[in-house]
Amino acid sequence: MEFSSKLLENAVNEVSQLPGIGKRTALRLVLHLLKQPESQTLHLVNSLQELRTEIKHCNNCHNISDVEICDICANPNRQQDIVCVVEDIRDVMAIESTAQYKGLYHVLGGKISPLDGIGPHNLTIASLVEKVKEGKIKEIIFALSSTMEGDTTNFYIYKQIENYEVKTSTIARGISVGDELEYADEVTLGRSIVNRVPFENSLKSS
Amino acid sequence: MEFSSKLLENAVNEVSQLPGIGKRTALRLVLHLLKQPESQTLHLVNSLQELRTEIKHCNNCHNISDVEICDICANPNRQQDIVCVVEDIRDVMAIESTAQYKGLYHVLGGKISPLDGIGPHNLTIASLVEKVKEGKIKEIIFALSSTMEGDTTNFYIYKQIENYEVKTSTIARGISVGDELEYADEVTLGRSIVNRVPFENSLKSS
Known part of the structure; x- marks a missing residue:
């Protein structure tokens, strides 16, 4: 040009x-x-x-914020001992928009991805492990995307904290609400059968 | 959000x-x-x-420029009495990249479009007519897109200058080089037959 x-x-x-x-x-x-x-x-x-x-990042959860401690972390109505681990602020916004989650977040700032030159030290994993060691956290919910990098990151964090008393879970993988079974991929459909939930639970959450 | x-x-x-x-x-x-x-x-x-x-606009052709008179207008090797009328700088860049045109340009800054509130006074039509009146121009080539607005603008300018001694032409409409005839729309195909060119000409320009 x-x-x-x-x-x-x-x-x-x-x-x-x-x-x-x-x-x-x-x-x-x-x-x-x-x-x-x-x-x-x-x-x-x-x-x-x-x-x-x-721009600042929240000292506690590393989310983007205008102040030292973000609104979510500073909210006394939220459960302080449940932490949802996400990749970046877009995931926080997505989960917040569901209005289903009342705990805190921990924003990693990415996923472990050696090909892109992103190792554990580029993320905020150390401060998450620190919080676990201090006994501040009762449950950690992994909410990274289920890619190779996401699974690697989940596993890396899990290995660091498995000897501490903290419950770990991942968000449920399954068929999207409203989707047709016949178009679902096998892995998702398989997981949704293995991890089936009691029918009464599905009535509650809708 | x-x-x-x-x-x-x-x-x-x-x-x-x-x-x-x-x-x-x-x-x-x-x-x-x-x-x-x-x-x-x-x-x-x-x-x-x-x-x-x-940013400045060239005083002569109204193209975007860093100086008062743009490089194209200031180039003594270009034919100063042929003016190609275009909508904006992108059209200038497109025609320049063909390396087939050695005249000057006149950038209108848009097309007459009453629905969008753009009338002749919003464009640089007056200064083009002025140049014609001063007898500086031998030929005007209309190179606006062939939409309702483009045709209106062409006609408006044509009406303003029809009593002056200036040749007017429009760029040829026809089938794109490499296109299949069967997929061409009727208007374009019709025009390409009405405005057919001697076979020898098509040999020269390729």
Whole structure:
């Protein structure tokens, strides 16, 4: 792509570094900004800059937060001794939107993935193990995605804490509510039969 | 969507104002920036801010440019009396990449579209007509997209300049090179037959 302006070229190059955005999309976005009032670009720019320089992570659960201890950890109505281990803030938001969980979270910041150069020390595993050692936690719920990396991470954490008195569980894998059995993959369907629940339980949670 | 941080919410809201980017994609982009070094966000932010505050439009053709007269208009090797009328800079870049055109451009900045509130006075039509009146232009090539708005804009400009001595043409509509005839729409195929070109011409341009 040949640009008539160095400023335009720079902006397109920077925007196209974002995931899933190529040069053409970047050009479209940048030209859109040029057509809008200058204030829109300035608001965008300020919000990104503030986010990047001022964002904090909760000291307890490592979730993104504006303060030292996030709203969830600071909420006295939540059960402080149940911790749900998730990959990032999107998983926290997803679980929160179900309104079914009243414990705390622990945000790992990723999964163990040697191919991407992410080892246990890149994640917040040490502080989770520390909390377990201090006896603060009664139950840990693993809620990582069930991929190779997710399972590895679950197992790594499990090995670190298996000698302490803490209950561990993983979220249930099974057929999605509303899905047809015939289209489900074998592994999911198999697990949903092995881990079947008493019929009375399914009446309660709906 | 419930956010645990006001800063994050602001950033997601601003990013999701860009065309084609919803809240979920915006969140993904913003979280990506948080994982990258701070310098990446600062580069992005600076390039957008500089672009929006310092960008100029060429005084002659209204293309985006870093200087008062863009490189194309300032190039003495280009034919100064042939002007190709296009919608925006993307069309200039597309035509430039063919390396087939050696005249100048006139960037309208849009098409006449009453439904979107865009009238002739929102575009750079007046300055194009002015150039025609001054006798600077020998030929105008209309290269707007062949939509209702594009055709309206072509016709509006044509009406303004029809009494002046200037040749007008539009780019050829026809079957794309490499396309199968059977899949072409009737209008395009019809036009390609009406506006057929001598066989010798097709040998030259390939």
